[in-house]
Amino acid sequence: MTALEVSNKAEPDFDVIIVGAGIAGCIAAYQLAQQGRSVLLIERGEAPGSKNLSGGVLYCRGMQEVFPDFLDSAPVERRVTRNYINFLNAESSIGIDYKDTRLADPVNAVTVLRAKLDPWLAGKCEEAGVFLMSGVRVDRVLTENGATGKRVVGVKAGDDELRAHVVVAADGVNSFIAQEVGLRAKQPLNHLATGVKCVVNLPAETIEARFGVTGDEGAAFAVVGDCTEGVGGGGFMYTNTNSISVGVVLRLDDLTAKRKVATDVFDHFLTHPFIAPYLEGGEVIEYGCHMVAEGGLGMLGEIDMDGMVVVGDAAGLTLNTGLTVRGMDLAVASGVAAAVGIGASLERKDFSKAGLAGYRETLFASPEGKDMKTYAKAPAFLEVERMYKDYGELIANVLYGAFNLDTKPREHLAKVAIRAFKKSPVKVRHLISDGIAGVRAL
Amino acid sequence: MKIVVAYKWAPNPQDASVGVDGAVDWSRAKPGISEYDPVAIELARRLAEATGGEVIALTAGPKSVDASMARKAALSRGFDRAVIVADDALEGAGTTELAAVLAAAVRHIGDVDVVITGDSSVDVGAKMVPTVLAGQLGWPAVAEVTAVSGSDPAAGLLRVERAITGGTQVLEITGPAVLAASTDAAVPRVPGMRDILAAGKKPVETLEVPALDVPASGTTVTVTATARPDLKARKGQLIDTADPAAAAAELVAALRADGAI
Numbered sequence: 001m002t003a004l005e006v007s008n009k010a011e012p013d014f015d016v017i018i019v020g021a022g023i024a025g026c027i028a029a030y031q032l033a034q035q036g037r038s039v040l041l042i043e044r045g046e047a048p049g050s051k052n053l054s055g056g057v058l059y060c061r062g063m064q065e066v067f068p069d070f071l072d073s074a075p076v077e078r079r080v081t082r083n084y085i086n087f088l089n090a091e092s093s094i095g096i097d098y099k100d101t102r103l104a105d106p107v108n109a110v111t112v113l114r115a116k117l118d119p120w121l122a123g124k125c126e127e128a129g130v131f132l133m134s135g136v137r138v139d140r141v142l143t144e145n146g147a148t149g150k151r152v153v154g155v156k157a158g159d160d161e162l163r164a165h166v167v168v169a170a171d172g173v174n175s176f177i178a179q180e181v182g183l184r185a186k187q188p189l190n191h192l193a194t195g196v197k198c199v200v201n202l203p204a205e206t207i208e209a210r211f212g213v214t215g216d217e218g219a220a221f222a223v224v225g226d227c228t229e230g231v232g233g234g235g236f237m238y239t240n241t242n243s244i245s246v247g248v249v250l251r252l253d254d255l256t257a258k259r260k261v262a263t264d265v266f267d268h269f270l271t272h273p274f275i276a277p278y279l280e281g282g283e284v285i286e287y288g289c290h291m292v293a294e295g296g297l298g299m300l301g302e303i304d305m306d307g308m309v310v311v312g313d314a315a316g317l318t319l320n321t322g323l324t325v326r327g328m329d330l331a332v333a334s335g336v337a338a339a340v341g342i343g344a345s346l347e348r349k350d351f352s353k354a355g356l357a358g359y360r361e362t363l364f365a366s367p368e369g370k371d372m373k374t375y376a377k378a379p380a381f382l383e384v385e386r387m388y389k390d391y392g393e394l395i396a397n398v399l400y401g402a403f404n405l406d407t408k409p410r411e412h413l414a415k416v417a418i419r420a421f422k423k424s425p426v427k428v429r430h431l432i433s434d435g436i437a438g439v440r441a442l
Numbered sequence: 443m444k445i446v447v448a449y450k451w452a453p454n455p456q457d458a459s460v461g462v463d464g465a466v467d468w469s470r471a472k473p474g475i476s477e478y479d480p481v482a483i484e485l486a487r488r489l490a491e492a493t494g495g496e497v498i499a500l501t502a503g504p505k506s507v508d509a510s511m512a513r514k515a516a517l518s519r520g521f522d523r524a525v526i527v528a529d530d531a532l533e534g535a536g537t538t539e540l541a542a543v544l545a546a547a548v549r550h551i552g553d554v555d556v557v558i559t560g561d562s563s564v565d566v567g568a569k570m571v572p573t574v575l576a577g578q579l580g581w582p583a584v585a586e587v588t589a590v591s592g593s594d595p596a597a598g599l600l601r602v603e604r605a606i607t608g609g610t611q612v613l614e615i616t617g618p619a620v621l622a623a624s625t626d627a628a629v630p631r632v633p634g635m636r637d638i639l640a641a642g643k644k645p646v647e648t649l650e651v652p653a654l655d656v657p658a659s660g661t662t663v664t665v666t667a668t669a670r671p672d673l674k675a676r677k678g679q680l681i682d683t684a685d686p687a688a689a690a691a692e693l694v695a696a697l698r699a700d701g702a703i
Contacts, residue, residue: 013639042635047472047511115470126510133638134511160635285459285470 014040015346017155017164019138019177021048023328024312025170026121027066027335033128035343041125043134049118055245057220057238058112059329066336071107075116077240078218080109088225092396093274111218111238141167141177148352151306152181165351166342167308173293175314183310184301189253193233193292196266197247200282207239210278227269231255235269244279249292293318306352309359311338319375333368394424443495443592445486446557448544449479449516451507452565464670475515478560480630482623485590486558487520493592498551502527502543508648517641518633525551529650537570538663545578546654556600557620576620584613585622
């Protein structure tokens with residue numbers, strides 16, 4: 001018997017080893033444990049959530065399907081009932097203020113702080129029987145040469161090796177595990193963005209007064225234009241219970257091309273006359289940077305191979321439609337789909353790529369997976385330069401012509417608009433092409 | 443030899459913040475094994491390996507000290523078993539109260555030869571628990587311990603090295619004692635995946651305070667005030683670096699003038 005055959009016969013330590021206790025990892029772990037599988041969940045941070053700076057808006061319906069009592073028992077901050085979309089110029093701002101009580105019943109989106117949510121999720125996993133291992137950095141996956149090529153059989157950290165039928169890479173946007181086994185190529189810069197954000201402490205009453213919300217309602221602001229000094233990307237601001245998360249997301253290729261420094265752009269945003277009043281008097285309690293995947297479907301790498309699947313940010317599962325920036329709900333969907341696919345593969349004792357195909361099928365049959373395809377053209381559309389500068393100024397100039405009663409007789413709005421349009425670098429063909437592209441992409 | 447290591451599951455001040463009024467906000471601080479305790483565990487482990495003894499983890503605090511993560515964090519570091527006094531009545535307990543509960547737990551374990559602790563806790567840093575614990579037990583307390591070995595394990599004799607001003611001292615101790623390790627007595631091992639897995643299977647005895655015989659304390663020590671240290675007066679001297687050569691010359695001159703070089 002060769003060494004390979006011996007190791008093949010060796011009983012693995014766990015049915016499934018999941019690397020990364022973020023949302024996708026925790027959801028997959030929880031559901032597999034609920035199926036009665038033995039699951040090891042490895043987290044690099046001293047505790048789940050400790051490496052996670054973020055938070056954000058979680059579109060929570062998928063999460064509620066996994067945890068029916070999610071809204072009542074999980075540490076959610078506020079229920080988002082007000083969405084504010086803003087074109088910001090240096091001296092003006094045009095916004096669409098969308099507030100709708102229907103968004104609160106049933107609740108569609110909540111703000112969360114991952115430093116609180118992740119420990120809660122990991123706690124649910126432990127209750128379900130998952131073995132949670134914190135403070136361990138996986139150095140690499142163990143692979144063997146199988147009949148159909150390289151297959152993953154476990155993980156190695158320090159001197160220790162642990163084996164499993166299936167390994168799940170849930171180790172975030174920079175997933176070195178997926179890269180190491182060749183499932184993901186190094187991403188082009190236009191697929192990556194750098195996020196700079198901070199959390200500003202303010203009393204709940206102050207937040208409610210400034211954002212026009214009451215009780216546990218919250219607001220989410222999406223800002224484009226001068227907030228990024230014209231760099232592709234955008235600014236965001238959303239309300240937590242006792243704090244405001246505010247930041248910018250900047251596409252790396254454009255940031256480099258425009259020779260801007262991310263932290264300078266961020267400071268510019270925080271001190272912008274439109275943004276600063278919301279934050280006034282607050283104390284910065286958290287500050288940091290994080291890489292953000294922006295490539296949409298184009299960035300989705302190979303998500304399965306013999307013995308391994310990739311979920312969440314690690315798989316490139318993020319979606320920026322311009323109106324909504326999604327990642328956490330896609331992480332939930334991929335965690336659920338991975339548990340379905342892996343469950344079936346364990347049932348059949350077939351851990352090959354073909355045996356794990358249920359993951360891919362379930363993911364793309366889910367509403368979130370379908371959205372990835374629907375919005376496949378959104379990233380390219382959002383790369384159009386005009387989105388970040390010219391359109392905002394054009395609209396502002398039209399409105400200025402209408403509202404600025406400067407003792408001259410008014411003209412028909414159409415005339416004002418045409419004049420503003422002629423002055424603007426935006427051309428008719430741009431309007432038409434962007435319009436068509438926008439309709440197709442979004 | 444029966445060796446107990448008293449450790450603390452303490453919030454890490456790294457994530458605590460001090461408000462403008464001097465109040466410390468611990469709400470964001472994440473709990474963990476107190477910074478210096480792994481050194482004590484390492485000393486205990488070495489003593490046990492040399493003498494064939496058993497190393498027992500002991501801690502006391504609110505229910506959170508018995509959380510799954512807290513247990514694994516402790517037991518993965520080389521303990522044979524754990525005794526955990528988890529009782530929400532101990533939320534915010536002071537050093538004297540905690541030491542009394544730990545002493546009662548040491549008596550509950552029975553036939554303990556030595557208790558080893560870290561130098562001080564990372565969150566309070568009073569350096570009082572080892573001495574009050576020893577007082578409660580009627581044992582000697584030795585601080586700044588750099589090494590422990592059993593000179594005659596059968597008789598329960600300990601050979602202890604400790605740092606003193608200007609050198610080291612070697613002690614022979616004939617009975618049970620409480621030893622507080624110096625902060626750099628040993629380099630703790632980092633638990634591996636197999637250690638953490640094994641931790642999940644080690645026996646744990648969980649107790650509440652009423653299950654222990656904790657004598658009413660005659661003396662309590664309460665912290666009534668804390669203050670920031672005075673800021674050192676600094677010159678705040680700025681050198682214009684527009685002309686690097688001139689700036690360097692000015693820096694050297696300033697350092698010379700103050701006798702720094």
